[in-house]
Amino acid sequence: MVxxxxxxxxxYADLYAADAPAVDPERYHALVFMGGPMSVNDDLAYLRxxxxxxxAAASNGVPVLGICLGSQLIAKALGADVRRNGSKEIGWxxxxxxxxxxxxxxxxxxxxxxxxxxxxxxxxxxAGAVLLASSDLCRNQAFRxxxxxxxxxxxxxxxxxxIADWCLQDENCxxxxxxxxxxxxxxxxxxxxxxxxxxxxxWCDLAQL
Numbered sequence: 001m002v003x004x005x006x007x008x009x010x011x012y013a014d015l016y017a018a019d020a021p022a023v024d025p026e027r028y029h030a031l032v033f034m035g036g037p038m039s040v041n042d043d044l045a046y047l048r049x050x051x052x053x054x055x056a057a058a059s060n061g062v063p064v065l066g067i068c069l070g071s072q073l074i075a076k077a078l079g080a081d082v083r084r085n086g087s088k089e090i091g092w093x094x095x096x097x098x099x100x101x102x103x104x105x106x107x108x109x110x111x112x113x114x115x116x117x118x119x120x121x122x123x124x125x126x127a128g129a130v131l132l133a134s135s136d137l138c139r140n141q142a143f144r145x146x147x148x149x150x151x152x153x154x155x156x157x158x159x160x161x162x163i164a165d166w167c168l169q170d171e172n173c174x175x176x177x178x179x180x181x182x183x184x185x186x187x188x189x190x191x192x193x194x195x196x197x198x199x200x201x202x203w204c205d206l207a208q209l
Contacts, residue, residue: 015046030063030207033070051077063148063207071151078126085122101132160185
């Protein structure tokens with residue numbers, strides 16, 4: 001949504017698909033890695049390709065944004081461990097920003113926020129990374145490496161329609177059954193829309209898109 005609103009051109013690559021076309025990451029000014037139900041530790045060839053893209057981008061100063069699984073891919077690609085979190089974090093949970101987060105261009109001036117989460121794994125911070133945000137259930141919620149590479153464990157990009165659809169997908173049925181109460185897709189939707197525009201927009205500005 002943010003990219004379209006800003007008139008930024010982009011290509012979307014389903015690398016997991018059997019007929020996915022080859023991708024040349026050197027064609028792009030920035031790379032974004034989204035979420036998914038798989039683990040970065042799964043033996044899947046396309047995940048290893050994504051890690052290669054991330055390492056190459058980091059080496060060449062190309063801005064990278066990773067969301068949920070994407071943040072874990074960045075951590076793993078840059079040498080950090082990804083493992084099962086102490087508990088799954090699914091639903092609306094509070095996010096606290098560190099002093100570094102409060103000074104960061106993406107999160108500057110934001111109070112504690114309630115955002116949407118859907119993950120069962122976490123990661124150590126890569127070497128040289130700066131911790132920007134934490135939650136009660138998961139310490140490493142956001143980090144920055146260098147000036148333009150960011151990992152966000154939480155989901156700012158979701159809409160109520162996306163959340164409702166995730167709850168119906170077969171691969172998420174196990175997670176949904178474990179919830180003690182149904183998810184309300186609309187709980188903090190308006191604030192999430194504002195945060196998405198602000199945070200992802202700030203990253204686009206940093207990336208000079």
